[in-house]
Amino acid sequence: MNGTHRMVRNEVPEHSLRLAVLIDADNAQASVIEGLLAEVARFGEATVKRIYGDFTSTASAQWKKVLNRYSIKPVQQFAYTTGKNATDSMLIIDAMDLLYTRRFDGFCLVSSDSDFTGLAMRIREEGLTVLGFGEKKTPEAFRNACHKFVFTEILRPGAQRKRASSESHKAETPAVAAIEGAEQEFPREFVLEALEQASDDSGWANLGTFGSYLNKLQPDFDARLYGFKKLSELVKAMPDIFAIDMRKVSGSNTKTMYVRDKKLKD
Incomplete structure (x- = not known):
């Protein structure tokens, strides 16, 4: 194939x-x-x-x-x-x-x-x-x-309801609520390592490329383990870790998300 x-x-x-x-x-x-x-x-x-x-x-x-x-x-x-x-x-x-x-x-x-x-x-x-x-x-x-x-x-059905219930809490204090409600500790060092490998020379990485690197390094990585339905939601809820840039796709009205380590200087 x-x-x-x-x-x-x-x-x-x-x-x-x-x-x-x-x-x-x-x-x-x-x-x-x-x-x-x-x-x-x-x-x-x-x-x-x-x-x-x-x-x-x-x-x-x-x-x-x-x-x-x-x-x-x-x-x-x-x-x-x-x-x-x-x-x-x-x-x-x-x-x-x-x-x-x-x-x-x-x-x-x-x-x-x-x-x-x-x-x-x-x-x-x-x-x-x-x-x-x-x-x-x-x-x-x-x-x-x-x-x-x-x-x-x-x-499991119970896990689906638990995540849905946590959505209201995340609206108030996103990053804190997500981590406190997670079933396991968020692997910050590993995630930032994957982000670095996925980034271009300016330090920015397309969200899809970032997700691909996460799975290549750790196939069982899943945003849902930390209280989020998708990787994009996880990134948005952690402004202390990630910087976000929404860029317009050439020839289209849609935008795509780019991510960078918050600590990197411009």
């Missing part, structure tokens, strides 16, 4: 991708499926949706209620031996079969299991986009093997 199929920023892909969504039922929660598929839709079209697991077990009962509603094809895999995960093997075999059809631009791997690290790396070697989805306990190796990794905790 040529480079035009790659994501160019952390918020919007260059164009809609044809995606294969493969879910590990043993390591994913059914409660996130609505938010997960909505997230996938931001990057492209889920042309294949499959879930792998032993659906005769009580552990997979949660998934049975949502499969038909979201048109997800279940792939039954019996646990032949205790302690051996046959589900992982079946998912990997299916992924390779789909990869060699050359019908997809990318894969969405839904699991918190590090066993899929090698699969993610192999898909990337073929020039396809790899989007990972898993809980915060997901090992770093798997997260970093993806082009973009999304923590499923922020896709």
Whole structure:
């Protein structure tokens, strides 16, 4: 696949991708499926949706209620031996079969299991986009093997309501409210390092280029972890860290955001 199929920023892909969504039922929660598929839709079209697991077990009962509603094809895999995960093997075999059809631009791997690290790396070697989805306990190796990794905790219905509720507070004291309400500390040093790498000689960086560098350095970076829906909102809410310049796009009435480290002198 040529480079035009790659994501160019952390918020919007260059164009809609044809995606294969493969879910590990043993390591994913059914409660996130609505938010997960909505997230996938931001990057492209889920042309294949499959879930792998032993659906005769009580552990997979949660998934049975949502499969038909979201048109997800279940792939039954019996646990032949205790302690051996046959589900992982079946998912990997299916992924390779789909990869060699050359019908997809990318894969969405839904699991918190590090066993899929090698699969993610192999898909990337073929020039396809790899989007990972898993809980915060997901090992770093798997997260970093993806082009973009999304923590499923922020896709749960409760998390959506919590972010919406925090919007009113941010209107009064944006930066303070966002950081205090965040689930983890804002990585200021890392973000400014990415901004420096994305900047031109004058110190300014296009927001899209900035977002791209953030994800290249840390695939699981997500503005929503810090209380914001988009990177642009995060930047606007932190005037003590970022300087902003809205520039008119040549030949258009629209404007695009440029960002700079607030401490840099003109």
